[in-house]
Amino acid sequence: MTILLSTLNSRYSHASLGLRYLLANMGDLQERTRLEEFVIGAKTTEVVERILAHEPAIVGLGVYIWNVEDTTRVVAMLKRVAPHIVVVLGGPEVSYETGEQAIVKLADYVVTGWGDVTFPKLCGDILDGPKPLMKVHAGVQPPMVEIAMPYALYTDEDIAHRTVYVEASRGCPFKCEFCLSSLDKTAWPFPLDDFLAQLESLYQRGARLFKFVDRTFNLNVKTSLRIMQFFLDKLAAAPDDPVYAHFELVPDHLPDALKASIAQFPPGALQFEIGIQSFNPEVQALVSRRQDNAKAADNIRWLSSQSHAHLHVDLIAGLPGEDIDSFGAGFDKLWALGPHEIQFGILKRLRGTPIIRHTEPFAMAFDPYPPYTILATDRISFRDMQRLVRFARYWDLVANSGRFANTIHTLLGDAPFANFMRFADWLYAHTDATHRIALERLVKLVEQWLRDGMWMSDRDARALVASDTAPKSAAGNTATVRQVRHLAA
Template sequence: MTIVLSTLNARYAHASLGLRYLLANMGELTEQTSIQEFVIGAKTTEMVERLLAAAPRIVGFGVYIWNVEETTRVVAMLKQVAPHVAIVLGGPEVSHETNGQEIVRLADYVVTGWGDVTLPKLCADILNGPKPLMKVHAGVQPPMAEIALPYSLYSDGDIAHRTLYVEASRGCPFKCEFCLSALDKTAWPFPLDNFLAQMETMHARGARLFKFVDRTFNLNVKTSLKIMQFFLDKIAANPDDPVYAHFELVPDHLPDALKAGIAQFPPGALQFEIGIQSFNPEVQALVSRRQDNAKAAENIRWLMEHSHAHLHVDLIAGLPGEDVASFARGFDQLVALGPHEIQFGILKRLRGTPIIRHTEAFKMVFDPYPPYTVLSTRDIDFPTMQRLVRFARYWDLVANSGRFANTVLYIMGKAPFENFMSFADWIYARTDATHRIALDRLAGLVREWLQVCGMPKDEAVALVASDYAGRVDAPAAKPAVVAPMRQARHLAA
């Protein structure tokens, strides 16, 4: 193969949609182009060996916040052992603040932004001349109807074993300053009939798990209803062959027509990711986030009471102007609404996002290394931020895991944030660890904490045991269809 397109995925289950788009749009170079995917944590030498096995003249890398450090090592080794191979970079991590990045210095060319048109042209010039003089090439955005859809490039193995990412639109009309989509002018839909025809083909091949990466799935309700009807028709045709769809919703936009469609989905068929991020109106205004908090809360409550959708709701700690007390109020408000999962994230300074404009006024200090997590702000000092980081980790282990559904309600009590923070502080003091805590040890620690809070030992043992199928090391049966592991919205490809 003359051209190899590659990336390092966060997990094997995360099949790269971006690489498949590029391959689908290579035109005359398609037959000379292949995809080679890896998973972060693989040995650099083994990745380089596999990339060079096809004797390529060009290797292109999709570079993201989660893989930039390891991809930099791969590129550095490639330039040492195969300096004749042209290295082309693309992806969000190298599309902004491009100058000064080590990986950009090592590479030969960079495509910023949309690569569907620009990458094939650049590769043709590299192969056939004239040799490009510029290192950085701004991606050209074509009309959406001219972009070849990539879904036929999901292999049978992908369909059988991996999350299938799809998108009915690109971009976002909102300007939330912590998100790269703040740089978009609007949302651009793909022609719907062609998109649904592709979904039909994927379903016929056996695809049953579809994760939409659209930033605002419910922005155009007519389009949303047509897409949901596609899945409802599949479910109605064969109720014993479950289909699972994941969508990201604008939280304060849920008109009656959309509610009626959502209400038709059976249990285990629908997941919504809902970004609340903050319930503080002053913080929302600072980061240019338009959100009707009352309507958003009302919609979450309706979804919990009148639909079978699984709700995954996001909050971000460390936003400018938000102190711990404000975040705690928002967290407690969200807990009271009862979503199935609360994703407690810590703010990250993604390259190119406007959030940087608040750095001086709010004394925001970010980790200089990926994922560029905020370390402290004017309102939250470094030690307190680290407590929040640990809270988020233990929350995933105890609450979001679903392993302690009954017990976590007792831990939270009437002051969820305060009480769970006390638990997080205690468990960290006992273990000095946030990772590699075995499940049986975690269950024992939870039982011990219940006793510290005054619960008799036999009651603590019984409560923790109620969350399991008779043994503390054996989780109760999960639903037949489980939500896919997600990447945080602002990190997604």
């Protein structure tokens, strides 16, 4: 074995699609290439020891916003104990602002952007000469038909215990400045028949959870319909052997043909991640986000009321030009549309994204360390931004967890954002914590807030929370919720 492909995933259930693409496209070097994945938080010494056990000549590491700090320590230790090993970096975190990064200075080579063609060629040059002189190699984007698909490289263990990531296309035609996909010129589809054949193979091997990473799944409706029909056919053929699919949807593009297809899916089979980010037209214009808010709202309302799809809808706090009142108004509007989950995100300055152009005009201060979260803007002070961070965490614990499905409606009342912000401020004052709050303690705290903050009687508060926390007899419903949350993760 000569080449080791590796990365540190955010959790074990996440199998790296990027590494499998590289392995699938190694050509003559594939037999000399292996793949081993780790999880962030693992001891650096143990990671390095396992890498060295392969006795590689080249180590290729996928670097992302969630693992760059851990990976930097791995590279630093590798170069101390085995300086002869050639370290090649790739991934979005090192593809932009490359020269500023400590991890790049430690490594031997970097591939920016697409690595399917460039990484194998670089490895061949390192091994057989002539040895490359340049440290940074811009990834060559090949025609999509020439990229070998990686799905056969999912092991039986992957299929049984991990999320199977798939993509029918790469890229995005939209220019939202907070997103790395804004740097793409368009979306590039893989040959559809070939892709569907790969899905069929995965299904026959036992895959039942499919998470699509396409940024614009419903951009080409004809393609979307064929892919969704694939899953409908499986559900029809084996209704007792359910299949689950996760897609990211453009919120204002849901024609009738796609609605008709979505309406055929039974409960628990379909999840949509929908990026709203902001309902403020001025903020949308500032970050180059094109979105018909009225259509987006109508489509979310339809999906919520007329389909069985589980809806996971995103908002971002801290965008330029948005204050707390504007964000809160958007939150209230979204809550009224009835999504199952609102993913309350805090803006991050991803390397290379155009959002940086607003730094001075809007006094945007970002954390200099990953994940580069916004700390303050001219509209939101540092203190208030931390209140929003805590709001997001408590929202996950109380609302998105599904543990308080009845209580949450009373808690939010007719002013959802303001009321939950009051609760979040109170909860932090009483716990001084946003993590490691045991469920039993959280239940008692929610009861206490209903009494102290919402003036409910002790009996009514206990009864309301008990309606959520009492053991449920519908085990099937619990299983469905568990599957959907697995996809969301």
